[in-house]
Each structure stands twice: as C-alpha cells, then as structure tokens.
Amino acid sequence: xxxxxxxSGNVATHFSTAIAAAGMELVQVWSQSQEHAxxxxxxxxxxxxxxxxNIDLHADLYLIxxxxxxxxxxxxxxxxxxxxxxxxxxxxxxxxxxxxxKNYGVLYPLQTFSRTKALDFSKVPLCLEAKxxxxxxxxxxxxLQLSPLVYEVNSPQRRILHLAAVFACNFSNHLYxxxxxxLEKNQxxxxxxxxxxxxxxEKVQHAFPRDVQTGPAIRHDEQTLLKHKExxxxxxxxxxxxxxxxxxIKKTV
Amino acid sequence: xxxxxxxSGNVATHFSTAIAAAGMELVQVWSQSQEHAxxxxxxxxxxxxxxxxNIDLHADLYLIxxxxxxxxxxxxxxxxxxxxxxxxxxxxxxxxxxxxxKNYGVLYPLQTFSRTKALDFSKVPLCLEAKxxxxxxxxxxxxLQLSPLVYEVNSPQRRILHLAAVFACNFSNHLYxxxxxxLEKNQxxxxxxxxxxxxxxEKVQHAFPRDVQTGPAIRHDEQTLLKHKExxxxxxxxxxxxxxxxxxIKKTV
Numbered sequence: 001x002x003x004x005x006x007x008s009g010n011v012a013t014h015f016s017t018a019i020a021a022a023g024m025e026l027v028q029v030w031s032q033s034q035e036h037a038x039x040x041x042x043x044x045x046x047x048x049x050x051x052x053x054n055i056d057l058h059a060d061l062y063l064i065x066x067x068x069x070x071x072x073x074x075x076x077x078x079x080x081x082x083x084x085x086x087x088x089x090x091x092x093x094x095x096x097x098x099x100x101x102k103n104y105g106v107l108y109p110l111q112t113f114s115r116t117k118a119l120d121f122s123k124v125p126l127c128l129e130a131k132x133x134x135x136x137x138x139x140x141x142x143x144l145q146l147s148p149l150v151y152e153v154n155s156p157q158r159r160i161l162h163l164a165a166v167f168a169c170n171f172s173n174h175l176y177x178x179x180x181x182x183l184e185k186n187q188x189x190x191x192x193x194x195x196x197x198x199x200x201x202e203k204v205q206h207a208f209p210r211d212v213q214t215g216p217a218i219r220h221d222e223q224t225l226l227k228h229k230e231x232x233x234x235x236x237x238x239x240x241x242x243x244x245x246x247x248x249i250k251k252t253v
Numbered sequence: 254x255x256x257x258x259x260x261s262g263n264v265a266t267h268f269s270t271a272i273a274a275a276g277m278e279l280v281q282v283w284s285q286s287q288e289h290a291x292x293x294x295x296x297x298x299x300x301x302x303x304x305x306x307n308i309d310l311h312a313d314l315y316l317i318x319x320x321x322x323x324x325x326x327x328x329x330x331x332x333x334x335x336x337x338x339x340x341x342x343x344x345x346x347x348x349x350x351x352x353x354x355k356n357y358g359v360l361y362p363l364q365t366f367s368r369t370k371a372l373d374f375s376k377v378p379l380c381l382e383a384k385x386x387x388x389x390x391x392x393x394x395x396x397l398q399l400s401p402l403v404y405e406v407n408s409p410q411r412r413i414l415h416l417a418a419v420f421a422c423n424f425s426n427h428l429y430x431x432x433x434x435x436l437e438k439n440q441x442x443x444x445x446x447x448x449x450x451x452x453x454x455e456k457v458q459h460a461f462p463r464d465v466q467t468g469p470a471i472r473h474d475e476q477t478l479l480k481h482k483e484x485x486x487x488x489x490x491x492x493x494x495x496x497x498x499x500x501x502i503k504k505t506v
Contacts, residue, residue: 068477091477110445112452112467116460123448151445160439161446163481167491168432168446169453170468171498172425177462177505179421186413192404193414193421194458195376196364200422201454203370205447209430214365215423224321224344228416237501238420244497245424248490252430 001142002083004028004056005046006074007065008036010113011088015063015146018121020044022145028056052077059083061142063107071096075104084138090162093155094129105130105139108158112169121146127153127161178238210252217249254395257281257309257336258299259327260318261289263366264341268316268399271374273297275398281309305330312336314395316360324349328357337391343415346408347382358383358392361411365422374399380406380414431491463505470502 001024005016008031020026026046031037034050041048049055057080064074064087071087075097078085084103087096090110097104108127113119126143128150130136136152143150153161176197180190203212216224225246232239254277258269261284273279279299284290287303294301302308310333317327317340324340328350331338337356340349343363350357361380366372379396381403383389389405396403406414429450433443456465469477478499485492 091480111449112456114456114460114465117456119452123452125445125448127445149445149448153441157439157441159480159484160435160441163484164432164435164441164446165449166468166470166481167428167435167495169449170466170470170502171428171494172450173453173457173462173466174498174502174505175420175424175428176457177466178501179417180462182413182417182420186410188406188410188413188417190461192363192378192380192402193417195378195402196418196422197425198454198458199365199372199376200426201451203365203367204426204429205451207367207369208443209426209433212365212367213423213426213430215419217423227344227412228419231412231416237504241424241497241501242420244494245427248431248494249423249427251490252427 001025001061002027002056002059003061003063004030004059004083005040005063005065006030006055007063008033008040009065010115011109012063012065013040013115014113014119014121014124015065015088015109016040016044016046018124018146019063021121024061024145027059028054030055057081062086063088068092075101084135084142086139090127090158090165093158094131095155097131101131103131103135103138105135106155106158107139107143108153108161110161110165122148125149125151127151127158129154129158178241182238213249213252215249217246218252220250254278254314255280255309255312255336256314256316257283257312258293258316258318259283259308260316261286261293262318263368264362265316265318266293266368267366267372267374267377268318268341268360268362269293269297269299271377271399272316274374277314277398280312281307283308310334315339316341321345328354337388337395339392343380343411343418346411347384348408350384354384356384356388356391358388359408359411360392360396361406361414363414363418375401378402378404380404380411382407382411431494435491466502466505468502470499471505473503 003026026044028047029037029041030049037048060083062085079098086107090108106129109124111124124147130139256279279297281300282290282294283302290301313336315338332351339360359382362377364377377400383392
C-alpha cells in the first residue's frame with residue numbers, strides 16, 4: 001500500500017509515523033515548505049516534495065492533513081486519482097470532496113497531538129466516514145491497522161464531536177492554566193496540582209463524570225463558594241468563570 | 254505509633270489504609286454511625302466506636318477526617334491529649350485547634366478520592382502545617398511514610414490551593430460532563446471522548462497548560478467559534494460557558 005502524506009504538521013507527523021509502523025509504504029511527503037517536508041520524509045524514508053505538480057498520482061492512499069481552509073484546494077488537485085483520498089479534519093464535512101472523485105472519505109483522529117510528546121497511536125479514537133459502504137469497509141480495514149478504537153461517524157456527528165472535544169479538552173486545559181495562574185500569584189508551584197489533574201481525568205475512564213462530581217458547588221456549600229469569591233477579589237474575569245461554572249454544576253443535582 | 258481515625262468517609266478510608274500499609278497501628282475508628290465505623294475498622298483490624306466518650310486519649314496520632322463543620326467540635330474534644338492531632342481539610346485554618354492544645358497540625362491531601370477507585374497513595378501530594386517547627390518536623394516524618402510528595406503550606410496558601418483545585422479538578426470534571434451531555438443528545442457514546450480527556454491531563458504532567466493550549470479560541474478561528482455557537486442553539490447555558498471560556502482563552506495570547 002503506497003501512501004502520500006499531504007502536510008507535515010502535528011497530525012501529519014503522528015499519522016505518517018503510525019502508517020509506517022503498520023507496514024504501509026510512505027512514498028511522498030508534501031508540504032508548502034520543502035524544509036518541513038524533508039524533516040518528516042527523512043524520518044520515514046519517503047521523498048520530500050513541495051511542488052504540487054510532483055505529487056505521485058498513482059498511490060493507493062492520500063492523507064490530507066493540512067489546515068482546514070487548505071483542504072478544498074488539495075481535494076480538487078486529487079480529483080482524478082484512483083487511490084483513496086482522506087482528510088483528517090473534525091470541522092470539515094465529507095462534501096469538501098468533488099462528487100466526481102472515485103474514492104474518498106474522512107479519517108478523523110479525536111486526540112490532541114503535540115510534536116514534543118510521543119503518543120501511543122493505539123489510544124487514538126479514529127472516526128471514519130466514506131463516500132459509500134464499499135469504501136467505508138476498505139477504510140475500516142486501514143484504520144484498524146493503526147488503532148483498535150474505530151468509530152463510524154457522519155459529518156453532522158463529527159461537528160458535534162469536535163464541539164464536545166472543545167469543552168472536555170480545550171476548556172479543561174484552560175482551567176488547568178487558571179489553576180496555575182492562581183498558584184503562581186501566591187508563590188505556589190503548579191507541580192503540586194499535577195497529580196490531582198491526572199487523577200480527575202483517570203477517574204472518568206471507568207465512570208461517568210456526573211457520577212463523580214466533587215467540590216463545593218455540587219455540595220451546595222455556600223460558605224465555601226462565598227470564601228472563594230472573596231479570594232478572587234481583583235480578578236473579575238475569574239470570578240465570572242467561577243460563578244458561571246458553579247451555577248451550572250448546582251443545576252445538575 | 255498508635256493511630257485513632259476520626260471519621261469513616263472517603264478521606265478517612267484512604268488515609269487509614271495508607272497508614273496501616275506504612276506499618277503504623279490503627280487502634281480505633283470513630284464514626285457517628287457504628288456501622289460505618291465497623292466497615293473501615295474491620296478492614297484494618299481496628300476497634301470501631303461511635304461513642305465519643307470511648308475515644309482512646311493515649312494514642313500517638315489522631316487523624317480528624319470529618320466534614321469541615323464538625324472539625325471544631327472534634328478538635329475541642331481532643332484538647333487535652335498529648336498525641337499529635339491533625340485535620341485533613343483544605344478549607345479549614347490551623348487556628349481551628351484550641352491554642353492550649355500541645356501538638357497539632359494539618360495534613361491536607363490535595364487529591365480527589367473515590368470509594369470505588371483504588372488510589373496509589375504515593376501519588377497524593379500532602380500539604381503540611383503545624384503549631385511549631387518541632388511538630389512540623391515530626392509531621393514531615395510521618396507524611397513521608399505515606400507519600401514522597403510532601404509540601405509545607407500555611408493556612409492562607411492552603412485556601413488558595415483549594416481554590417485552584419476547584420478550577421483544575423471540579424470544573425474540569427463538569428466540562429467532561431457537558432461533553433458527555435452534548436454527545437448523548439446526538440446519539441454518540443462518551444467512550445469516544447475518554448482517551449482525549451486522559452491525554453489532555455497527561456500532556457500537562459511535563460508541560461505548562463498555557464504552552465499546550467489548542468482549539469479554535471487560541472487560534473482565533475472565528476469561523477469555527479461561530480459554527481459552535483450555532484450548534485449550541487437551544488442550549489443557552491452552554492452558550493454562556495462556551496463564550497466565557499473562549500473569551501478568556503483569547504485573552505491569554
């Protein structure tokens with residue numbers, strides 16, 4: 001199976017590495033920047049290209065892992081190929097592909113990737129959608145070589161997943177950052193908070209979050225809520241966040 | 254070292270178990286409910302009591318792990334003992350103990366405990382405060398038998414820690430719950446979100462959250478922010494949370 005990777009960012013890097021590890025042959029890495037393409041291509045024994053005209057049009061699989069607004073152009077460019085063309089975006093519908101294209105689909109990894117942190121790809125949920133059932137079946141076979149966590153998700157559901165991920169991942173991370181900010185203002189090290197953050201996430205791996213909610217808001221502990229409001233004096237933005245989320249937690253009882 | 258545990262809830266259970274595992278002798282478990290006291294006492298070979306008059310006043314260590322508003326009464330009850338009396342509350346100052354008491358301090362575990370989930374106590378940060386330096390030194394020796402993560406934290410700092418923990422832990426868990434709510438409304442399983450939640454927490458174990466923030470708000474991706482607002486139509490409370498947190502993230506750049 002010959003694979004061309006379009007893109008050289010976080011998602012492209014982690015996907016290409018997993019693809020190579022699964023025994024598929026990465027033949028080309030394309031990036032607007034030849035230098036960036038080379039970093040990834042050299043790592044995996046592929047050819048680095050930055051000229052779109054040099055993209056091999058006879059590969060079996062094309063993985064488009066570029067910024068969302070660059071996907072339509074790359075999809076159009078590959079309109080005539082026989083290979084399977086996939087994009088990897090949570091916020092982009094299936095119909096970004098030209099209807100006349102033979103084989104296309106979506107392979108969306110619901111995970112947060114960092115260049116600096118190694119990731120066990122078998123822990124990455126892969127959300128699949130394809131032009132038709134036959135292609136979906138092919139796509140599923142490919143996906144299962146990368147991760148056992150494979151889900152069928154259509155375009156409207158993928159938008160919802162992306163939204164839920166913003167709450168559960170992006171917003172949670174921002175709350176960690178606020179925790180750090182509060183600690184540092186009081187000469188306390190973020191280090192002390194790290195085990196609690198990890199345990200909070202581990203707790204919901206086998207339970208539902210609403211069943212393990214703790215803290216003053218769920219206990220309707222008005223005295224502590226008031227004390228915390230006082231501690232946040234001079235930080236009006238954090239007060240608003242504190243009140244908004246506490247109010248929402250109280251309503252869940 | 255003879256230990257009396259006052260309380261039989263989550264914190265009492267996890268602490269007593271760690272104390273027994275460290276080779277200290279748990280002699281009594283007191284609880285208002287004899288039945289609850291027995292569950293924990295039987296587990297660890299201690300005597301269960303529910304009458305305050307039966308508390309052994311000649312133990313070496315008293316661990317008060319009851320609800321915050323019950324601490325003053327238990328502290329007063331133990332005013333005359335020679336042993337070291339500790340409370341375990343994040344929201345209660347050191348001066349809850351009568352000044353005339355000989356040996357007292359605080360042993361606050363900055364962690365979230367569930368009765369149903371086993372916890373590696375060596376991953377529990379222990380925050381220490383004591384009446385004086387000599388007692389602090391004794392307390393530190395005891396704490397280090399339970400966990401290597403030992404910090405000196407005074408009462409005002411402990412209040413701040415508790416506040417930071419509400420943001421990083423209680424509020425994050427609520428955002429997980431919102432993620433689940435959004436998914437279930439759209440016939441998607443929470444299971445698909447769990448690996449992302451775990452990876453988000455693992456990412457900040459060796460990095461600072463503000464350095465690894467991802468998502469549409471930090472990218473100032475107004476188009477996606479708008480799409481998400483539309484998806485939240487009919488859920489005004491979630492819209493407010495989405496906007497409040499997105500606004501706060503945008504400001505961090």
